[in-house]
Amino acid sequence: MNHMNPASADSDSTLPHAVVSTDSVFGAPCWVSLTTRDLEAAEAFYTAVLGWTFRTGRLGERFRTALAGDVPVAGLAAVASVYRMAVAWTPYFAVPSADETVARSRERGGTTAVGPLAFPPGRAALLADRDGAAFGIWEGQLATGWEEWRKAAPVSVRLHTRDAFDAAIFYGEVLQWAGGGEGCCEVQYDGAEVVLRSGGETVARIHSGALGQAPDPTIRPHWQVHFTVDDLPACVAAARAHGGTVVRWEDGAREAVLTDPDGASFTVREGAAE
The missing domain is CATH 3.10.180.10 (2,3-Dihydroxybiphenyl 1,2-Dioxygenase, domain 1)
Structure with a gap:
């Protein structure tokens, strides 16, 4: 499920890496991902609407990394039908420790849908707050650096x-x-x-x-x-x-x-x- 990976642009994944880690911007959004059913339609749509280009992630044909110029900016994953997931855009927040963040969420009434899972050079989890709003967390290195991602x-x-x-x-x-x-x-x-x-x-x-x-x-x-x-x-x-x-x-x-x-x-x- 590399749509969860805000890292590994050079390694052809779709989650965020570089020299900047989540320790430097923790708590802030650091990545966004789309869960969809039709990857080809999504690619054509977001190319036309947002001007993105795409490349295939190393986990296979169900996954894409969206690029603005040559900067990775988002992940797309055609897994909504396979894993019975909602079709939706999801933000990921940078955290110093995925395990500790998941524990704090559970203690406060949140739920954990996926993870934490290892996606070198980091770890990710998909959560929901106590009212059901889904969000992700990412621990590790960020794709091209947080400021460059936001600028692109x-x-x-x-x-x-x-x-x-x-x-x-x-x-x-x-x-x-x-x-x-x-x-x-x-x-x-x-x-x-x-x-x-x-x-x-x-x-x-x-x-x-x-x-x-x-x-x-x-x-x-x-x-x-x-x-x-x-x-x-x-x-x-x-x-x-x-x-x-x-x-x-x-x-x-x-x-x-x-x-x-x-x-x-x-x-x-x-x-x-x-």
Whole structure:
């Protein structure tokens, strides 16, 4: 399952490696992966919509590494049907120890779907928080370095959940946010959202509606991956032309929610990532 591997670009895998380790940016998103049923359709779609190219991972024809230029930026895996997994984009967070992170998640009511498993030069696991939102963790070296990854394909992630405060406590404890140590993330409260920053950049948000409101029972908690594009109308048009669906977008808006031909949801935003 090398879609879980945020490393090994040179070794033809799809999880993140380089000289920068997860110790330097722990708690921050460091990779994103797509679980799909139709790899060829996904390749054609994301080539047209995001301009990516692809290469095959060493684990076989079911796996691809997406490249922006020559920089690995995401993993794709056609395993949704084989392993009965949801078709979805999933963020992976950098951690110093996968074992310790999984233990903290379990202690706080989270669940473990896969792992931790070894994917040299690192280890990965797929988890879910106590409200069911799936996320991954990665311990090890990062693909081309965290800053280069973010520059090549600017990405941020937003958790849509029922209770932002409760979620922030869970992730803060599990991923060791705001611990004060070198490399850890900073947490701030911004209106209706909890904002996660790393190295001065906004890398994640947790949203549940206006602060002080009661939790919304109609929300299905999930992490939404946001990609930055130069031309949003062209991106939306390409998505429509290649079998995708426009879930939400208005002319003049800087952000659109799309689904790919297999139904995986993601957001594209024109301009700087937020």
